[in-house]
Amino acid sequence: MRLIFIGLILAQTACSRPVTHMAELTPRSLKAINLEETVSRRDELMMAYSMTSYDDQHKAVGVVNGGWGVESVQKGQFANVRTAQPINLPLPRNGRIVASLVLIEVDDYNRANSMMEQVRRVHNIVAGPAALLLTATEVLTPLKYVSAGLAASGIGLKLVDQLDDDDLLGQSSVEIDEADLRRKKQRLVRVPAVFTGRNLRDNFEYRLEYDITLKTVNIGTTRQ
Numbered sequence: 001m002r003l004i005f006i007g008l009i010l011a012q013t014a015c016s017r018p019v020t021h022m023a024e025l026t027p028r029s030l031k032a033i034n035l036e037e038t039v040s041r042r043d044e045l046m047m048a049y050s051m052t053s054y055d056d057q058h059k060a061v062g063v064v065n066g067g068w069g070v071e072s073v074q075k076g077q078f079a080n081v082r083t084a085q086p087i088n089l090p091l092p093r094n095g096r097i098v099a100s101l102v103l104i105e106v107d108d109y110n111r112a113n114s115m116m117e118q119v120r121r122v123h124n125i126v127a128g129p130a131a132l133l134l135t136a137t138e139v140l141t142p143l144k145y146v147s148a149g150l151a152a153s154g155i156g157l158k159l160v161d162q163l164d165d166d167d168l169l170g171q172s173s174v175e176i177d178e179a180d181l182r183r184k185k186q187r188l189v190r191v192p193a194v195f196t197g198r199n200l201r202d203n204f205e206y207r208l209e210y211d212i213t214l215k216t217v218n219i220g221t222t223r224q
Helices: 002-015 109-121 142-152 157-164 178-184
Strands: 019-034 043-054 060-073 087-091 096-105 167-177 188-199 202-218
Touching: 019 043, 019 060, 019 096, 043 087, 043 109, 043 142, 060 087, 060 109, 060 142, 087 096, 087 202, 096 142, 096 188, 096 202, 142 167, 167 178, 167 188, 167 202
Parallel strands: none
Antiparallel strands: 019 087, 019 202, 043 060, 043 096, 096 167, 188 202
16 A cells, blocks of 8 residues: 555656756758769768757747768768757747758868867757857847857857858758647657759759757656
């Protein structure tokens, strides 16, 4: 009888634990339809991505960053984005998350690889609002979101400025609203993006897909 009673108490305690939602960004696929570099017949690519959260008062709460590359691709080839690790960030109640991603064609391999090494050091480490120089009223491009996120995580602004020196093939953002997802009972947002452009005489096209998955987390326990 006592064992049953203790079991009921433990069950009630587990059920009453605070629950939060964790958003996870995962690159899923990237295909080179046409290359930016037709002379060498291959592009050297890197991706940088971030998520920035805002509370129900529209104040920035935190940011997390990730990166992939540098990898060489040829025309018609799928890049190996399975090596791109996901990033996770709590989604505030009645708040929102802005997920941003940029795709860059690298001109200076050594410099880009050095940057990616620094991005990996802060991969999936959440930076707090004190380091995040963003406001809800700012109109930011995905590149500026990623740059601000890297700066908030301790990567120097001079290093972030290198993004402008390479060729930006494309940028994408999506806003995840907690109340809207809760109302729709939606757990997955799949984001397709097509990046096209022209560099000198070369037309390029890349097709990218990334997912934002919403997971339920009991505070103080492992993710489920």
